[in-house]
Amino acid sequence: MDESQSTLPADWYVDPARYHQERSTIFGREWLWFASLEQLPTPNSYFASEYAGYPLMVVRGSDGELRGFHNVCRHRAGPLVDEGVGVCGNLVCRYHGWAYGWDGALRSARDFDGEIDTDEYSLFAVAVQVWRGQVFVNLDCSAVPLLDDLSALFREVEEFPVEAMRLANASHHDLACNWKTYADNYLEGYHIPMMHPELNREFDAKQYRVDTGDRYCRHSAPARAGEATDGRWLFRWPNLAINIYGDAMNIEVIVPTGPQTCRVLYNHFFIDPEHQNVSGVLRLSDVVMEQDRAMVEVVQRNLAAGRYRQGRLSPRHENGLAQFQDLVRQAANRDSSVGDDSSVSNGR
Ligand code: FES
Ligand SMILES: [Fe+2]
Incomplete structure (x- = not known):
């Protein structure tokens, strides 16, 4: 099987040694x-x-x-x-x-x-x-300066009034799954018709597409009649999602907390939180989170169970995962001692 079409091995989602390596080779340097x-x-x-x-x-x-x-x-x-x-x-x-x-x-x-x-x-x-x-x-x-390193992602949201948005709600969800299990799930719309009836009503999931750029991908789907989707759903390696609309955005961050646990941060920003439907937006995002949680936690247990070793990615629906998993593989080949070197630098 072509490696770009096969999933990461199941033990990469379970193994404590792998987790500790990713702490330094990914989170220690991005x-x-x-x-x-x-x-x-x-x-x-x-x-x-x-x-x-x-x-x-x-x-x-x-x-x-x-x-x-x-x-x-x-x-x-x-x-x-x-x-x-x-x-x-x-x-x-x-x-x-x-x-x-x-x-x-x-x-x-x-x-x-x-x-x-x-x-x-x-x-x-x-x-x-x-x-x-x-x-x-x-x-x-x-590290390379932030604005250079993430320039492709930031260009995607250039026209949105990011700095005019106020943080209306910061919350988090603790999940019993590896951070990559959650990221994989975020990276495809393949599951939407099966798992998210509310989203499926708003978007035409058949036409859902994911386009990849420099270490990021953009999700898009045409709205069904009568629904407005003037927005971008973006994911930037390794753990940042920006879901942005004309007047609101959610910055979603997947924070690893252990080999088989992670914390997903939700930061909801609005141009005018006093007059926008903040509670409606928060409610829908919590509904979708609970639908995803139910699935990713079972997937995590199944990955840990030992029978399933590796699966296959859909070229049509899972190109975002292919890119993400390829970056995970590249990071695994890095020297894990380097990422920790900066932590011994002087504080001044
Ligand atoms: S640990 Fe002793 S002063 Fe900080
Ligand atoms: Fe989902």
């Missing part, structure tokens, strides 16, 4: 959507969350600058801030009180009385860059 700028509104604000097992934070320093760090103290690995959004006077480790500046430099090591060289213990830095109000991080501080 640009990852992290937060909306709205979640870092003022000096001294931070946003912290765990990403493929890496506890990360982006802070807006007292100088107004955005910087990113691993949320891990250099003393004995305590946390600096709690997960989520917050504001704090300074960055003091919760465990024994080492204090860091907003630039990540160690300012004081409590009761060490000058016995260590503070210059050697800055927080581990991560790269932070912003695209139209959306904050991305990269654990590899020497």
Whole structure:
């Protein structure tokens, strides 16, 4: 069987060693959507969350600058801030009180009385860059700049008023499946007539198509009579989906949380949340999520069960998966030690 038409082997969705390799060869070196700028509104604000097992934070320093760090103290690995959004006077480790500046430099090591060289213990830095109000991080501080690396994707949404949209709702769904099981499902419309009656009523699924570009793909389907679909559904390797319409968008992010678990983040933005049908949009997206969840969690158990080893991709419907799975294979051939090197770079 031609490799481009066969699926990834089932154990790639199950094996803990594979998961740990992907943490460094994929999530340790790609640009990852992290937060909306709205979640870092003022000096001294931070946003912290765990990403493929890496506890990360982006802070807006007292100088107004955005910087990113691993949320891990250099003393004995305590946390600096709690997960989520917050504001704090300074960055003091919760465990024994080492204090860091907003630039990540160690300012004081409590009761060490000058016995260590503070210059050697800055927080581990991560790269932070912003695209139209959306904050991305990269654990590899020497990565190609965000706007270059994702240029093909960003061109797709050029005409949409992304920065005029307000974050109306951020939620997440924890799923009992590998991150790729969920991504595979997102990447095809083949299942829509079988699983999503609500979507199937709006779109002509027979004409659903997926076009691939530079590490991204665009889904489209003509609306059935009377329905408006002035939008784009885009997926960018490795884990970012942007579903965008004239006046609303959902940034959907698939965050690995373990070999056989993931968390899907939903970030719904609207031009005018006061007057748009926010609750209707959220309700439909939750209905669709639960339909997908029911399937992907069974698929995950079946992949883990041991009889099924490898399947076949539809050239007509699953070209988006073929591209995605090919990128997964390419990443698997990378040296997994390299992605972690950036995490030992100095915080300044
Ligand atoms: S672990 Fe941070 S001060 Fe000890
Ligand atoms: Fe679906």
